[in-house]
Amino acid sequence: MRKVVLGLGISLDGYIARPDGAVDFLFMPKDYSMAPFFATVDTAVMGRKTLEAGLKMTGGKFDNYGIKCYVMSRTQPPGEHDGYEFTHQTPEALIAEIRKQPGKNIWMMGGGKLAREFLKADLIDALEIGVVPTLIGEGIPLFPAGFPQREFKLVECKAFSKGLLVLKYERARKKASTKK
């Protein structure tokens, strides 16, 4: 089954962005490449604010590596705009729809509130988190409070230059719930 992978960079205190959305504290060291990750996904799902933050960061357009991008928004009209597929669907409905088609994994890009909705619905199958060695002191959390406990299995932890730590986890569901 196509996995939903929550993949994001965070501060050491767990923030995906500063209170104003800035992500200047994140960095990508030369010895780290997202290419292997991109090779495993062909679809991305994000909230509208994450899209806007991403566009701001990259000066107008994600280099989306041919990835199909869904933007979950309550305020924007559904349908394709500028290469992004806007949708009003719930996380469950959207992921079910995507999974009707064969394909690679699905990248859940955030933000935190949307990640929480996905965790509530137990849709997150894996985590791939880059942790920078900085406590920023305040910001937008990757895991805002308010979802049931979820167990994971540590798959990999790897340190890159400048202290970037990349952690990979897979959801460890109880047998009973995987039988459904």
Next chain:
Amino acid sequence: MRKVVLGLGISLDGYIARPDGAVDFLFMPKDYSMAPFFATVDTAVMGRKTLEAGLKMTGGKFDNYGIKCYVMSRTQPPGEHDGYEFTHQTPEALIAEIRKQPGKNIWMMGGGKLAREFLKADLIDALEIGVVPTLIGEGIPLFPAGFPQREFKLVECKAFSKGLLVLKYERARKKASTKK
């Protein structure tokens, strides 16, 4: 100089305890030992609630490995009670006093609000954090918001059985501020 090391176990979403103080989600795998850490410290500093949670967890008394324990409390009378040294001092004053004596490193045991006071005063020299592979969804954060940005250097990341991850960082202070 005797370093102040913030050393704690946390959930993958950054909590040191559940909202009611329970730490049932933490665990200590057989291949991990705190002995090497204990060998580097001879003094511990904690908040009153952390002391009480610790006592509750261990059924009445920390096995303190001969470590001198300071409990920072605004409500308890200062002085020694039951082998713990209670104090009304500020973090700065307490750490300055401890450092007047030669000795090993100083273990900052939390809780989160006290860790924040220490981070505000830039007293944390190192982090040693055990991360369990569980998102608990809500709780008492290790790094509650409200302190200035602090840079660290990743020193070590090591995985133990059951997915416990132990991360070691050292404070990376700018040259100017270390000259004071």
